[in-house]
Amino acid sequence: MNTMLRQLYIAGIHTDVGKTHFSAAFCKAFSYTYFKLLQAGSPTDEQRVKELSPNTEILPSALTLRTAASPHIGRKYENLTYNGLHLKIPQSDKLLIELAGGIFTPLDDKHTFFDYILAHPRPAIVVGRYYLGCINHILLTLHAMQNMPILALVMLKDTKDTHRDEIDEFVRSYTKIPLVHIQSYTTQSLDSAANKLSCELTPYIQELL
Template structure:
């Protein structure tokens, strides 16, 4: 299953922690650009999670198509191999149109390697637009959206508009830290588990 976001810093890794900790998923980062690895966040908060090596590691914290040139690491989308694990969360990089190499985007990879999708979104001015655009692009390309996870303090009017306009499932994940993670993830699990079965 893919975790994708409406943009960079939408909360994909935060969501990855919650899914791995609540349901025992394994974790795989498709492309890591920058030395601060998202896998380390998973390891910090969900120490029992099986974490695979990144599909591609780039040193430059930038769009992969730029980072690969800057780092002089040349690859194509098809060089990235997903682990053979039926209980796997695959966290993408950036938004769905983030370049994966010089010719393809994250969406192109998803279209070629079809799996269900959980979309990470959050609340800010403009997020309704970004969320609906991403939902429509995923649907138009034949990808099944399990649900959209809205991250942060709930704004009911935002939820209502997205749900009414797109007819997708919505769940919520509050921000957590080391002190309240068990409580927040228990609440999240109760809300999202009906969409995962």
């Protein structure tokens, strides 16, 4: 592919839905650089990406908190004062920007990650997974982001998923957003996962160019 999106956000419908897992595969598939806007706690998502995709370039987070909690709590415990809207995104091409938690997760004591992406607009991929209540979280997230360019909704598949087809059918019908899948993978199966992801996502990337 000769032309790519310069930068894009990876947003989640909730906490722990697989944003980092997806990000590592995406960076491998499309040769993107990985950047976590704000990291809270350890082990870090940068470390996880390095484990899954050792050859991916990783840039330091704009802000790292030691406390494994919502940033508005971590900043208080660590006695930090900052304006989250002023966090800097590197001026790099082919940069994947992973957000934290869901889009309304607090970024500081006054702002959420949603406020940040409104202030610093870029195309986005939304990541979700299958669980009771996921449809509600998917629809709320996509509704909030309806005026932003959304590349696709990517759902993380697991062998324990139930009613996956029915969930997909409803979400596709209701949102009209492209829905693709990524299977859980290991470092050893990264190449296969990345190749499948490239095949599924490339047409939607080209639509936004």
